[in-house]
Amino acid sequence: MNFKIFNYDEVSSTNDLANAYAAEHQNIDAVFTADSQTNGRGRRGRSFYSPKNSGLYISFLIHPEKTLVNPSLLTCMTAVVICRSIEEVCGIYTHIKWVNDIYYEQRKICGILTEGKIDPETGSLSYAVIGAGLNLFDPDSGFPDDIKEKAGALISGSPDYKIKNKLFRSIIENFSRYCDNYDVNSFIDEYRDRSMLIGKYVKITGYNNRSFPDDESALVTGIDDNCRLLVRFKDGSSYALESGEVSVTQP
Numbered sequence: 001m002n003f004k005i006f007n008y009d010e011v012s013s014t015n016d017l018a019n020a021y022a023a024e025h026q027n028i029d030a031v032f033t034a035d036s037q038t039n040g041r042g043r044r045g046r047s048f049y050s051p052k053n054s055g056l057y058i059s060f061l062i063h064p065e066k067t068l069v070n071p072s073l074l075t076c077m078t079a080v081v082i083c084r085s086i087e088e089v090c091g092i093y094t095h096i097k098w099v100n101d102i103y104y105e106q107r108k109i110c111g112i113l114t115e116g117k118i119d120p121e122t123g124s125l126s127y128a129v130i131g132a133g134l135n136l137f138d139p140d141s142g143f144p145d146d147i148k149e150k151a152g153a154l155i156s157g158s159p160d161y162k163i164k165n166k167l168f169r170s171i172i173e174n175f176s177r178y179c180d181n182y183d184v185n186s187f188i189d190e191y192r193d194r195s196m197l198i199g200k201y202v203k204i205t206g207y208n209n210r211s212f213p214d215d216e217s218a219l220v221t222g223i224d225d226n227c228r229l230l231v232r233f234k235d236g237s238s239y240a241l242e243s244g245e246v247s248v249t250q251p
């Protein structure tokens with residue numbers, strides 16, 4: 001896969017740039033990166049803290065040819081791509097918290113936001129934008145209060161831009177390779193192996209399709225080939241969650 005690469009110092013959001021580019025150009029696959037974002041966006045309308053000299057903020061714009069590509073699986077594939085690149089470049093093993101977060105030493109070091117446009121006639125994806133924000137180094141003034149208990153940096157000490165560049169190249173190479181040979185079976189097992197939820201009890205805090213009791217925990221029994229989280233409650237009822245958020249809790 002050949003990407004047109006756009007590199008910036010500061011932008012509002014690399015996902016916004018990718019979406020705007022897609023609206024004006026037909027079928028050009030591209031990568032947008034920036035050293036900082038003034039309006040970095042996360043899932044569920046949250047902001048994503050994106051200060052300069054600290055992270056790798058990157059968005060891929062792709063035009064999947066197959067109707068079967070489901071956006072959740074693109075998130076899942078990208079999580080595996082990023083974990084692999086981190087391992088190859090830094091020798092660090094990271095875990096994935098379903099569906100779109102990457103953790104190292106119990107801290108969130110990366111989030112992924114997948115957006116796209118559905119062709120109303122065919123119901124397939126006209127294009128997809130997959131954005132990832134990777135906290136590489138500690139921000140100059142630390143993480144803000146609202147995320148400081150949860151967020152962390154992958155590498156401690158002062159910023160090493162050689163590593164940042166190597167990671168950037170590795171992520172593009174791996175992403176391109178996985179897209180060229182797009183097949184769920186090439187990444188879903190690794191996604192499961194890296195899962196930090198399988199076998200744990202969770203509370204389901206945000207789910208679009210129905211609500212679950214606040215005080216009941218469910219056991220995560222697996223992740224299926226559509227990247228749905230499989231959970232079982234104490235009363236034996238089981239669900240395959242398509243999206244939403246969970247937090248680890250006690251049985």
Ligand code: BTN
Binds near residue numbers: 013046100133
């Ligand atoms: C999340 O944690 O909810 C997802 C965060 C995704 C952040 C990345 S940074 C690059 C791209 N641009 C954005 O505005 N968001 C994504």
